[in-house]
Amino acid sequence: xxxxxxxxxxxxxxxxxxxxxxxxxxxxxxxxxxxxxxxxxxxxxxxxxxxxxxxxxxxxxxxxxxxxxxxxxxxxxxxxxxxxxxxxxxxxxxxxxxxxxxxxxxxxxxxxxxxxxxxxxxxxxxxxxxxxxxxxxxxxxxxxxxxxxxxxxxxxxxxxxxxxxxxxxxxxxxxxxxxxxxxxxxxxxxxxxxxxxxxxxxxxxxxxxxxxxxxxxxxxxxxxxxxxxxxxxxxxxxxxxxxxxx
Amino acid sequence: xxxxxxxxxxxxxxxxxxxxxxxxxxxxxxxxxxxxxxxxxxxxxxxxxxxxxxxxxxxxxxxxxxxxxxxxxxxxxxxxxxxxxxxxxxxxxxxxxxxxxxxxxxxxxxxxxxxxxxxxxxxxxxxxxxxxxxxxxxxxxxxxxxxxxxxxxxxxxxxxxxxxxxxxxxxxxxxxxxxxxxxxxxxxxxxxxxxxxxxxxxxxxxxxxxxxxxxxxxxxxxxxxxxxxxxxxxxxxxxxxxxxxxxxxxxxxxxxxxxxxxxxxxxxxxxxxxxxxxxxxxxxxxxxxxxxxxxxxxxxxxxxxxxxxxxxxxxxxxxxxxxxxxxxxxxxxxxxxxxxxxxxxxxxxxxxxxxxxxxxxxxxxxxxxxxxxxxxxxxxxxxxxxxxxxxxxxxxxxxxxxxxxxxxxxxxxxxxxxxxxxxxxxxxxxxxxx
Numbered sequence: 001x002x003x004x005x006x007x008x009x010x011x012x013x014x015x016x017x018x019x020x021x022x023x024x025x026x027x028x029x030x031x032x033x034x035x036x037x038x039x040x041x042x043x044x045x046x047x048x049x050x051x052x053x054x055x056x057x058x059x060x061x062x063x064x065x066x067x068x069x070x071x072x073x074x075x076x077x078x079x080x081x082x083x084x085x086x087x088x089x090x091x092x093x094x095x096x097x098x099x100x101x102x103x104x105x106x107x108x109x110x111x112x113x114x115x116x117x118x119x120x121x122x123x124x125x126x127x128x129x130x131x132x133x134x135x136x137x138x139x140x141x142x143x144x145x146x147x148x149x150x151x152x153x154x155x156x157x158x159x160x161x162x163x164x165x166x167x168x169x170x171x172x173x174x175x176x177x178x179x180x181x182x183x184x185x186x187x188x189x190x191x192x193x194x195x196x197x198x199x200x201x202x203x204x205x206x207x208x209x210x211x212x213x214x215x216x217x218x219x220x221x222x223x224x225x226x227x228x229x230x231x232x233x234x235x236x237x238x239x240x241x242x243x244x245x246x
Numbered sequence: 247x248x249x250x251x252x253x254x255x256x257x258x259x260x261x262x263x264x265x266x267x268x269x270x271x272x273x274x275x276x277x278x279x280x281x282x283x284x285x286x287x288x289x290x291x292x293x294x295x296x297x298x299x300x301x302x303x304x305x306x307x308x309x310x311x312x313x314x315x316x317x318x319x320x321x322x323x324x325x326x327x328x329x330x331x332x333x334x335x336x337x338x339x340x341x342x343x344x345x346x347x348x349x350x351x352x353x354x355x356x357x358x359x360x361x362x363x364x365x366x367x368x369x370x371x372x373x374x375x376x377x378x379x380x381x382x383x384x385x386x387x388x389x390x391x392x393x394x395x396x397x398x399x400x401x402x403x404x405x406x407x408x409x410x411x412x413x414x415x416x417x418x419x420x421x422x423x424x425x426x427x428x429x430x431x432x433x434x435x436x437x438x439x440x441x442x443x444x445x446x447x448x449x450x451x452x453x454x455x456x457x458x459x460x461x462x463x464x465x466x467x468x469x470x471x472x473x474x475x476x477x478x479x480x481x482x483x484x485x486x487x488x489x490x491x492x493x494x495x496x497x498x499x500x501x502x503x504x505x506x507x508x509x510x511x512x513x514x515x516x517x518x519x520x521x522x523x524x525x526x527x528x529x530x531x532x533x534x535x536x537x538x539x540x541x542x543x544x545x546x547x548x549x550x551x552x553x554x555x556x557x558x559x560x561x562x563x564x565x566x567x568x569x570x571x572x573x574x575x576x577x578x579x580x581x582x583x584x585x586x587x588x589x590x591x592x593x594x595x596x597x598x599x600x601x602x603x604x605x606x607x608x609x610x611x612x613x614x615x616x617x618x619x620x621x622x623x624x625x626x627x628x629x630x631x632x633x634x635x636x637x638x639x640x641x642x643x644x645x646x647x648x649x650x651x652x653x654x655x656x657x658x659x660x661x662x663x664x665x666x667x668x669x670x671x672x673x674x675x676x677x678x679x680x
Contacts, residue, residue, distance in 0.1 A: 157678055
């Protein structure tokens with residue numbers, strides 16, 4: 001799993017689970033920015049920008065993203081929502097389309113590297129929206145469930161059968177990798193065209209991943225609780241100190 | 247006596263002992279279709295049928311327990327699995343008729359009861375809860391290897407639905423009749439029950455192999471939807487007039503001892519046993535689970551069991567006599583003889599040799615019994631190693647002295663607690679968090 005993406009998702013998860021940003025979500029966005037900064041991002045872009053690192057979208061529409069960060073060949077496009085009612089279908093569809101608009105521009109300009117999309121919510125997300133995110137390769141971060149990239153990085157290690165049901169690891173790896181894929185892996189460039197594999201993430205697979213995500217998150221958090229109590233609480237404290245949350 | 251040192255060991259086995267290979271299992275684990283000696287444990291088998299089958303039907307009891315307690319309370323190995331598989335197979339042969347008659351049920355009552363039985367086991371790979379376990383029970387029912395005349399249990403239930411209604415299976419309307427019978431059975435089981443899984447139902451109605459449907463089910467879906475698949479099977483049985491469904495649940499210790507499952511999840515699974523077996527209205531009194539138990543599972547799950555107010559499985563409580571059966575393992579040399587013969591006969595080259603214990607000498611039997619402490623699995627494993635060594639060394643007669651020399655008086659080492667667990671677990675956690 002991409003280390004930069006995993007680290008970023010962990011920071012976003014700690015924020016979502018342990019911080020209490022002010023109403024309105026602006027503080028939450030600022031925290032996300034700081035979190036991106038603290039993980040050695042080489043290029044950073046905060047809120048209120050209507051371009052992606054100075055590049056206009058393919059359509060020319062002026063889309064605002066809450067943040068974007070690049071490290072080596074990896075870029076994360078992110079949006080942070082701190083709304084009482086949680087992320088809505090509109091939120092995720094808008095994020096999907098505006099990041100796709102930027103992606104077309106990146107493809108036209110032959111920009112190298114991989115671009116991941118992370119949508120972070122301070123409140124739990126509806127299961128149907130999770131499935132939408134799985135299908136189109138948007139990583140969701142929310143307080144009630146461990147983000148897929150973190151779980152993927154654990155399942156890629158040799159001892160992962162100490163944590164997860166062995167018979168389900170293979171299927172989880174396959175499905176979660178698709179759901180956490182970069183834009184370049186989900187919408188594969190073939191000459192002048194982009195190919196989207198419609199066979200990946202069928203209805204049953206989305207249901208399976210929805211189940212596996214919850215199951216694996218439960219296993220991992222339970223494992224951590226048993227073996228390293230307060231592990232994420234301590235990491236959150238360290239992060240909050242680093243980015244100035246009191 | 248040492249002969250034939252130049253011979254290949256299998257040639258030696260055939261020429262000296264009249265067997266075409268080593269008949270004993272190399273591991274103390276029950277194979278799917280291992281040989282079975284019906285009269286090895288007559289009292290225990292009779293108790294199993296009488297308490298865990300007959301009484302369960304009559305008392306509409308949801309749970310029974312099969313214990314294995316050898317000397318020192320240790321698991322006897324082999325006995326539980328073999329007995330459960332064998333009884334399930336006997337029940338399915340004639341819908342439980344012979345079993346119930348043998349247990350003492352009056353013939354007119356026997357005619358009112360039809361039974362089926364499935365065997366399923368927890369394991370450390372994928373079956374770690376009741377939902378995937380129930381899926382395994384469906385796999386058992388769909389597998390022709392566990393059927394009669396290569397016809398699986400589900401297919402036989404389909405035939406039974408048609409036969410009972412006097413419909414010829416070749417009738418072009420047979421499929422419509424089956425569909426109607428299923429919907430009718432469902433309605434009778436519960437008018438508000440959710441719809442049945444269409445993939446399973448459609449294949450059953452069309453008379454297509456259910457194994458094809460099950461092979462398409464992903465690992466996660468087996469866990470998510472195991473109960474839904476089982477529910478279709480249960481409805482099939484009900485439509486066929488079978489109102490008592492047995493599921494033998496083996497290897498409960500694999501749920502108890504898995505490190506990747508925390509106590510909260512184990513508790514949830516134990517709670518599901520209660521929800522499904524005792525509180526789901528259409529299963530209540532019709533679905534009977536037989537759990538295998540031994541000390542390890544008792545230690546790990548006992549408190550959860552009590553917390554969920556599930557029936558007591560305590561084998562030492564006289565009040566549980568009717569729902570608990572205890573296998574005590576081998577106690578006499580005659581049992582050892584019967585066991586060895588059962589396996590040796592599977593590889594006999596000449597029918598004239600059937601029923602004899604060659605190459606074992608009578609003096610070997612008591613030594614084997616002592617070494618194994620009556621545990622069938624250990625004894626069979628020893629027998630495998632003894633024959634293998636004797637054939638390699640060219641020893642044509644296996645007596646007590648040979649066995650003692652071979653093992654050097656070493657008893658089977660008891661499983662010991664791993665004292666390095668704590669340290670290695672710390673290392674594992676560190677690696678996973680990197």
